[in-house]
Amino acid sequence: MLGHDVVARALVDHGVDTVFGVLGDGNLFIGENLQREHDVTFIGATHEANAVCMAEGWAKATGRLGVATVTHGPGLTNTITALVEGVKNETPMLLVAGDTPIENEQHLQNLDQHALVVATGAGFQAVRNVETIAEDVSSAVRRAHAERRPIVLNIPLNIEWDEVEYQPRPALNTPPVRLAPDPDQLESALGIIASSARPIILAGRGAVASGAREVLIQLGDVLGAPLATSVLGTGFFSDQPFNLGIHGTLSHEVAGETLAMADCLIVFGASLNFFTTDYQSLLAGKRVVHVNLDPSHIDRHAIVDSGVVGDARVVAEAMIQLLAEAEHQPSSFRTADLEKKLREFDPANTYEDKSYDGAVDPRTLTRQLDAGLPQDRQVVVDAGRFMLDALTMSVPQPRDLVTSHGFGAIGLGMSTAIGAAVADPTRPTVLCIGDGGYMMGGLTELSTAVHLGLDLIVVVYNDGSYGAEHIQLVAKGMDPTASLHDWPDFCAVATSMGCDTAKITSLDEIDAALEVVKNREAGKPVLIEACTDADVVSTIYGHHR
Structure with a gap:
């Protein structure tokens, strides 16, 4: 051979x-x-x-x-x-x-x-x-x-x-690691947790991989702790009455108020990077317990009060058992008022829409697309300032949110979305991408999606600029012209490649775009170009929760 x-x-x-x-x-x-x-x-x-x-x-x-x-x-x-x-x-x-x-x-x-x-x-x-x-x-x-x-x-x-006789090697079998916690680490962590008056549970992708959802919900009941997730845990607790949603720079107003009052953060399988901690501001005044299967992740981005090396589900189960033996009583942090605020919270009521005839507010665009696009979906988000809204799109399960901004590079989203769509061809994959990222790494690969007949819905947030640079130039009172670009007609190019297309220049056109998606042909990708205003967008986005 x-x-x-x-x-x-x-x-x-x-x-x-x-x-x-x-x-x-x-x-x-x-x-x-x-x-x-x-x-x-x-x-x-x-x-x-x-x-x-x-x-x-x-x-x-x-x-x-x-x-x-x-x-x-x-x-x-x-x-x-x-x-x-x-x-x-x-x-x-x-x-x-x-x-x-x-x-x-x-x-x-x-x-x-x-x-x-x-x-x-x-x-x-x-x-x-x-x-x-x-x-x-x-x-x-x-x-x-x-x-x-x-x-x-x-x-x-x-x-x-070269010629050789093939000698096979045993196939790799990777059973899930169910590492139990060290008793001393667990005791230290429980001492902090049991003495807290306003605890919050934060779950990340490590908790998702562990299958820890139900046990973390149970631990939240035992502690009287509201539940939150990192971005990569999106949707983990979506049906829970005390679900705060995303913990970090993308936290909504009710979550932000609640997080500010907390005195203890119990983290399961989440990285405490500056996104998840809002530049560590959300750790202020709190004692932090960090549970992670990988010891190198503990104290990696933020120094914590207690680290527990172990599987999220196994550690949470051990905590519940020990708290029961100690007859621990839940805190009063879960109030009827908090439940009412979370139930009634509507992000559309938290800002003044800045759409006009010619460009739409990306916040309103995202909210309407989130509600109107097929709900059983994967969502892939490229890097760019638009992602501050796109990352809040809902998904059925945390794994259905796929990101491509680990290195902060724009333009990786289209190919990442193609990979995800190939992995799960039974339902649509929604790609949210900025115009700069689309031109850098998306346009040429769109032809691959067409060739493969993927059920891919591409939403291009087009503000005609490199947005992250535009916002910095505007913030410093400088001329943003160098960040602006005159792109080709995205819909015309996508149509020539074999896509169905829709263009959104006002809020009135969103429903028509959603109809194109609803009536799309099997095996034919859809591209939606949503026009936004670079100057307006630069007034919207800043460091916020």
Whole structure:
């Protein structure tokens, strides 16, 4: 068996059935073999960075290992931003990268690929020779899961044409980790929790992965604690009467008032980064207990009063048991007045709409799209100032919200959405993206979505500018002209690619756009261009909760 055949066989033996990529000299024969011999779904991207982002979107939507493949040299250098995004998000991924032949130092695309990969924070797994291919593939897969980051499997081209007898390695079996807490850590944490008068429970994606929803609801009842989530926990407690929603820079008014009164924050599987803590302002005056499966996440962004290493569900169950044994009584923080405020809260009543004939207020736009678009959906949000609204869109389950702003890079959303849509073709995927991000990384890949016949609904928040730069120039009293752009007609271009389209220039046109979505053809993406005003938007957004 030839080396490239062995690579393909080893990937399949480790459960790989979907691969995203751009083919070139260094990976061409691996990709061909995956399709021909193993019936692996291969999704061709227009750019290598997009292939990696597709793999990450797929991984986030499925909870499985995302796999992409690129060629050597420029094929790999094109993936740098996407690799860093995967590292920042701690997404297990495998990037199968060809390398130039070892004996040809003057190859035009020769590059120290190890140094390049290490600089991104991703892991590097070299295929040492043809005899070790199966072992090296297995090691790369195991490392991706264990280290929770992308691993680049580096394969010199000459090895791909060597003959070898295939010796399979055992497939990876990754049972969920159910780590019980250290008794001393648990005792310290419960001392803080039991003495609090106004506790709040904050759940993140780690609590979601643990399946801790019901036990955290029960713990909230035991403590009399309102419930909140990080952005990545959106929807976790959506049916609960004391659900505060997002904890952080996107907290709504009622949540903000409640969070300000709290004296204890009990965090399960959430990162206490500046988004989740509103630049640590929401930690002020509170004692903080942080429960996380990964000890390196405790005290990572904020120093806490007590850290507990363990699985969110297991730790919460242990807390409930010990609190019951101590006959702990719930606090009075959950009041009838708070329940009434949360029940009656309507974000549309918290601001003055600034829409006019020609541009819509992005806040009103988002609220109406949130209510009018199909409810059983995935939502993918690109980076940009529009995301301050787009990230508040509702989803059925936390995993249905997929983000692409771990590195703060715009333009990764379209390819991430394609990956998520490929992962779950049974329901629509809604992509919220700004005009700058759409032009940077979305426009060319839209043709891939059309080719694949994806049920993709793209909402472009078009203010004709690079918004984050526009707002800074305006805030400093400077001329924002350099941040403005005269883009092509997005709807006309999307129509020429094979999409259904709708353009929103006033609130009256939102219903018509929703009708286009409602009546969309199967296998035909929809693009909605929503016109906003860069100057108006810069007056709306600022540092807020």
